[in-house]
Amino acid sequence: MSSERVLEVEGLTCGYGQRAVLRDVSFEVGEGEFVGVIGPNGSGKTTLLRAVTKVLEPSDGRMLLYGKDIRGIKLVDLARRVAVVSQNPEGGFGMTVEEFVLLGRVPHRRKFQFLETKHDEYAAERAMALTGTLQLKRRYLRELSGGERQLAFIAKALCQEPELLLLDEPTAHLDIAHQIRVLDLLKRLNRGDRLTVIAVLHDLNLAGEYCDRLLLLKDGRVHKTGLPEEVLTPRVIGEVYGTNVVVGRSPVSSKPYVFPVPEGI
């Protein structure tokens, strides 16, 4: 793990009302890491991202962002360093892509500053260029396909110029070309700009292919964390998903690949 710790989660317990969804969750993410959060439906992946972004208040445990307790960090200061692409993001439908992407600059505005600065415009252009949405900039969000809209949401997050990017199933509902495009972009930013990435990923093979490390949740607890080859084993997948799989290797990258075993074979 690299030297600086971006995020330290210690004994986090968090849920909705009286019901704890996450229980005693602990993990660390170092600067420049690309961490994948995986686990069955309802295992608490989205809840974990909500806790890190202060949408939910933990009932126990603590979280440190760059060594500082996030309870003491104001939301606007958090948004200067951390950007989020939510699962099924909504809103912005009446805006053009460019207007929407520029919203990413709001946390960086000074009080009573209403006009975009040159840097705001630069950041928006760069974010749209990186995500391939520049040619869509005058189109309305409501007129875009699901894949194009997802790219616009990622562009807004990049326009925020975060140090830590959180994404909740950014490739869900995308075709394979869009999936690879999004993950290649995240990898390039992670490697080139040392952007720290934590992505909830549904697809175990994409998670194994792109992530340095995986955090596997089961029923709101960390079941296993480690390198993709340590986490994506038939035994661990059987324990967590209750399903029978065979794990091979990608002939290209040698990363683990999970093959389902249909009943009766």
Ligand SMILES: Nc1ncnc2c1ncn2[C@@H]1O[C@H](COP(=O)(O)OP(=O)(O)O)[C@@H](O)[C@H]1O
């Ligand atoms: N807003 C909410 N209110 C109450 N319970 C919720 C809410 N959101 C999620 N849950 C519950 O929390 C558990 C974990 O959900 P979630 O974090 O969304 O899982 P995942 O993202 O891994 O599919 C589920 O049992 C879900 O029903």
Ligand SMILES: [Mg+2]
């Ligand atoms: Mg979820």
